Amino acid sequence: MQWEVGILNRTILLIGIAGAAIIATIIGMALLAEQSSPGIEEEYIRKFADTDELKQYLEEYREAPSNDYWPEPRDFASGGELSAPAMQGAGAAKASPEFSAETGFSSDYSSTNIQVQGVDEADFVKNDGKYIYILSGDTLAIVNAYPEETAQIISRTDIDGNPAELFLNGDRLVVFSTAQEEDYIKPRHSVAPVPYWRSVTHAYIYDISDRSNPELERDISMSGGYYDSRMVGRYVYAITTESVPWYMEDPLTPMVKDSAGDVVSPDIYYFDIPPQNFVYNTITSFNTQDENPVESQTYLSGYSATLYASKDNLYLAYNKPATYTRPGWIGPGPVVAREESVDMPRDGTVIHRFTISNGKIGYAATGDVPGRLLNQFSMDEDSDHLRVATTVEGWYSRSGPSMDKGLGPYMYNNVYVLDSGMNTVGELEYIAPDEKIYSTRFIGDRLYMVTFKRIDPFFVIDLSDPENPGILGKLKIPGYSDYLHPYDSNYIIGVGKETAGNEWGGVSTEGVKIALFDVRDVNNPLLVDKVEIGDSGTDSEALHDHKAFLFDRQKNLLVIPIQEVKKVYKAEYPGAPYSHQAWQGAYVFGIDPETGFVKKGTVTHHVGGEPYYYYGSSDAVRRSLYIEDILYTISSKSIILSDLGDLTEKVNEVDLPGGSVYRDVYPMMVE
Numbered sequence: 001m002q003w004e005v006g007i008l009n010r011t012i013l014l015i016g017i018a019g020a021a022i023i024a025t026i027i028g029m030a031l032l033a034e035q036s037s038p039g040i041e042e043e044y045i046r047k048f049a050d051t052d053e054l055k056q057y058l059e060e061y062r063e064a065p066s067n068d069y070w071p072e073p074r075d076f077a078s079g080g081e082l083s084a085p086a087m088q089g090a091g092a093a094k095a096s097p098e099f100s101a102e103t104g105f106s107s108d109y110s111s112t113n114i115q116v117q118g119v120d121e122a123d124f125v126k127n128d129g130k131y132i133y134i135l136s137g138d139t140l141a142i143v144n145a146y147p148e149e150t151a152q153i154i155s156r157t158d159i160d161g162n163p164a165e166l167f168l169n170g171d172r173l174v175v176f177s178t179a180q181e182e183d184y185i186k187p188r189h190s191v192a193p194v195p196y197w198r199s200v201t202h203a204y205i206y207d208i209s210d211r212s213n214p215e216l217e218r219d220i221s222m223s224g225g226y227y228d229s230r231m232v233g234r235y236v237y238a239i240t241t242e243s244v245p246w247y248m249e250d251p252l253t254p255m256v257k258d259s260a261g262d263v264v265s266p267d268i269y270y271f272d273i274p275p276q277n278f279v280y281n282t283i284t285s286f287n288t289q290d291e292n293p294v295e296s297q298t299y300l301s302g303y304s305a306t307l308y309a310s311k312d313n314l315y316l317a318y319n320k321p322a323t324y325t326r327p328g329w330i331g332p333g334p335v336v337a338r339e340e341s342v343d344m345p346r347d348g349t350v351i352h353r354f355t356i357s358n359g360k361i362g363y364a365a366t367g368d369v370p371g372r373l374l375n376q377f378s379m380d381e382d383s384d385h386l387r388v389a390t391t392v393e394g395w396y397s398r399s400g401p402s403m404d405k406g407l408g409p410y411m412y413n414n415v416y417v418l419d420s421g422m423n424t425v426g427e428l429e430y431i432a433p434d435e436k437i438y439s440t441r442f443i444g445d446r447l448y449m450v451t452f453k454r455i456d457p458f459f460v461i462d463l464s465d466p467e468n469p470g471i472l473g474k475l476k477i478p479g480y481s482d483y484l485h486p487y488d489s490n491y492i493i494g495v496g497k498e499t500a501g502n503e504w505g506g507v508s509t510e511g512v513k514i515a516l517f518d519v520r521d522v523n524n525p526l527l528v529d530k531v532e533i534g535d536s537g538t539d540s541e542a543l544h545d546h547k548a549f550l551f552d553r554q555k556n557l558l559v560i561p562i563q564e565v566k567k568v569y570k571a572e573y574p575g576a577p578y579s580h581q582a583w584q585g586a587y588v589f590g591i592d593p594e595t596g597f598v599k600k601g602t603v604t605h606h607v608g609g610e611p612y613y614y615y616g617s618s619d620a621v622r623r624s625l626y627i628e629d630i631l632y633t634i635s636s637k638s639i640i641l642s643d644l645g646d647l648t649e650k651v652n653e654v655d656l657p658g659g660s661v662y663r664d665v666y667p668m669m670v671e
Contacts, residue, residue: 044272044366045299054251054268054300058244061274105129106146109627113485113549115376119309120231122165122176123547125634127625131211132632132639133173135163137658140175142211148630148641151652154212161202167231169288173206173214174236178226186249198252201226201240205288219259220294222284230309235359237285237314239307244278244300254282254298260291266298271366275302275350281316285359295359302350305372308379313364314354315386317373319347349373349390353422367422370429371414377484377546380442385425385466386418389449391436413437413451417466428469432457438496441484446472448492448519452480454507458494460522473523479513479530482543485551491528491593492517495542495549495560498532511538512562514589516596529596533587537565537580541622550624557644558589558597559631561621586621586633588647601647605635 048054109129114121124135132143140157144150161179168174181200184193205218224240231237245252256264266282284296302318309315349372353364371390373379380387393411412433417426435451442448445464451457458475481494494517498510511534518526541548541561550559564583569576585604589597606619618637625632630651631642641652 045269045363048268048270048300051251051253054253057270058251058278061278104146106627110550110552110625113547113551115308115546116310116381118232118311120167121547122167122174122229122231123623124163124165125623125625126166126168126173127627127632128168129627132625133166133168133208134634134639134656135159135166135175135658136636136656138163139657140166140173140206140214141657142208142214143639143654144211145632145639145641145654146627146630148627148651151639151641151654153654153657155214156657157206157214159204164226165229167229167236167288169231169234171207171209172217172288173208174231174288175202175204175206176226176229176238177202177204183252185245185252188249190249196252198223199225199242201238203236203238203284203286205286218291220284220286221255221257222282222296223255224280224282227281228307230307230314231288232309232311232356233358234287234289235285235356236288237283237309237356237361239316240282240284241303242280242282244280254280254296256282256284256294256296258286258294261293264294264296266296268298268300269363270300271352275300275318276320277302279303283314283354283361285356285361287359292359295361297361297363299352299363301352305349306376306378308376308381309356310381312355312357313381314356314361315351315379315381316354317349317351317379319372320350320368347372347392347394349388351379351386351388351418351422353386353420365420365422367418367424369414369416369418369424374437374440377440377442378437380447382442382445382463384420386422387442387447387463388416388418389437389440389447390414390416393436410434411436413449415447415449415461415463415469417463417469419466426465426467426469428461428471431459431471438480439482439484439494441486441492443486443489446519446522448484448517450481450484450494450496454499456480456496456499458517458525460519460525462522473521473525475517475525475527477515477527479510479515481513481515483546483549485546485549487516487551487553487591487593490518490520492519493551493558493591495540497543498530509536511535511564512540512543512560514558514560514597516591516593518593528593531589531597531599533560533562534564534583535567539563541620548623550626552626553591555626555644556590557626558591559624559633560587560589561585561624561633562587563620584617584620584635586624588631588644600644603631603633603640603642603647605633605638605640 106129109127112123126133130146132145134141138159140159141153142155144154159177161177163177166175178201180197183196183198185196186193201222203220206214207217208214222240224242227239227241229238254266280298281301282298284294286294306317348368348370350368352366355362355364369388371392378389391413395409413431415428416424419425432451435453438452439450447461449459455476456479460472462470462472479498481496483495485493487493494515496513498513499507500510502508511532513530513532515530516528518528548561566581567578568581569578584606585602587602588600590600619635621633621635623634629644631644633640638656639654643649643651
């Protein structure tokens with residue numbers, strides 16, 4: 001539901017003629033009239049004229065309750081102007097080397113598993129058919145990986161700060177790294193500035209024409225911690241976030257410094273309804289192939305929980321709190337005496353749409369939907385519509401007519417379709433009551449969705465009519481899928497966990513489950529096959545990060561990193577004592593759409609006795625890729641090259657400089 005227009009106060013809304021005049025004034029003042037889509041309401045956003053106005057705004061809302069209600073919409077009859085949106089049009093052609101036998105590059109290689117074709121996502125490893133580029137600890141290592149027999153590291157480059165992710169664009173490499181850098185601030189009631197350590201994200205752009213000697217070509221520093229990024233054509237769009245401190249005499253403002261240009265103080269925009277927490281979300285774009293000036297804008301909003309991007313738009317989403325009640329009043333708004341309180345206070349999600357094109361960024365529209373998103377796969381753009389899946393959960397809190405509902409939790413799931421103005425035009429609500437979404441995947445005019453509480457309903461939802469989404473069919477099976485991936489238009493792969501009933505009448509989580517669903521009959525989806533790996537405690541990075549999932553239908557190849565735990569019984573009788581056996585590596589499968597999965601083998605990086613850590617050690621495989629018929633599995637410690645025709649044959653191994661830098665470990669003593 002769109003928010004009320006902030007410029008119209010409650011009195012004016014009751015006067016039709018005056019309201020129409022104000023709306024006409026707004027339309028006349030719009031700076032985006034030439035390119036705005038119908039329904040876009042620019043009055044949702046304004047620009048701070050200076051730091052004094054920013055300070056006044058923060059002071060006004062600093063004392064407001066942060067969790068209970070949203071203050072009255074502000075009157076934006078006057079305020080800063082909004083910059084023009086991005087020009088419409090396709091991004092620049094991709095700058096990539098010509099791969100051929102003559103250049104030494106293979107044309108048969110895998111790339112990062114991404115959500116939207118043509119919109120690249122950063123990762124800590126990239127591959128171009130000959131070289132592997134990897135962030136290992138605080139080092140950028142470039143591996144001459146093809147041909148496999150002579151694979152070795154040919155360059156090591158130290159990266160300042162904490163390297164996070166990278167992009168590869170032809171002979172340019174972009175490395176994101178966050179560091180703490182000293183600044184000076186003046187706290188309230190202080191006579192002098194004091195040191196302040198501030199998070200700053202650097203985008204280091206390297207010229208890698210000579211892979212053995214990368215040269216730093218440009219350093220773009222952006223205030224705030226690295227949040228996420230996308231690359232379309234030659235252009236990178238990076239988002240950094242920074243909480244706004246309250247204890248300063250003057251507000252700390254965002255800053256972008258470019259070694260190829262001037263220091264930029266991004267314009268700061270704010271929205272009609274203040275968020276629960278004030279955070280600078282700065283969007284910065286730059287061309288990877290030249291030194292043209294950066295584009296950067298900051299939006300004062302909530303903590304950005306989810307980023308989704310198409311070739312033409314960025315969508316930033318964050319949570320807004322549910323409306324709770326206190327004796328004698330109800331939010332939003334001032335204290336109002338009411339006899340009844342809200343029946344089901346629902347949390348929600350605010351979504352801002354920004355146009356992007358050739359490095360230009362422009363605010364387009366804002367919308368909100370009930371419930372919360374699971375991750376980036378909860379959103380999808382199709383033509384001029386955004387499709388969204390959410391889970392609503394809360395607590396019944398109303399007395400009176402609804403007393404029969406009693407007190408207790410509630411949970412259900414929704415699907416919404418929003419137009420280009422972020423107005424809700426279609427909705428499907430109250431799906432799978434008392435369950436929550438575990439995974440979603442939008443493919444064409446369908447949504448495949450998995451919810452779970454005790455059993456896994458796999459839903460097929462029709463979105464062909466944006467105004468009337470509907471459930472086509474569902475399949476109930478034990479377990480759930482955390483990630484869904486298309487095999488083709490007729491089959492869907494799911495990766496998650498198996499479940500089983502326990503002696504207390506509940507449900508216990510078992511090993512990792514890989515499932516193949518047949519959706520040719522949309523009204524009756526079928527489970528073709530499933531594979532369970534390990535026992536309770538088994539995990540996979542692919543359940544939490546889709547970039548760890550490798551699938552290629554043409555090569556009949558599916559690779560999943562696994563941290564496996566198995567029960568080893570000391571005797572063969574019910575209730576016998578057991579210990580745990582741990583294993584780390586990658587499982588490799590082929591897929592037959594008619595019969596299911598065919599195990600091709602496994603690869604492990606662990607050598608010697610049983611591993612002490614069963615998850616997150618330096619031996620754990622985190623990524624996999626291929627170049628022609630060689631599988632490259634990557635742990636923090638090394639890259640192992642295996643023959644896809646015979647996975648028991650280790651062709652080569654390349655030690656990485658970072659060693660055991662992956663510290664998300666959970667120790668388990670193996671008996």
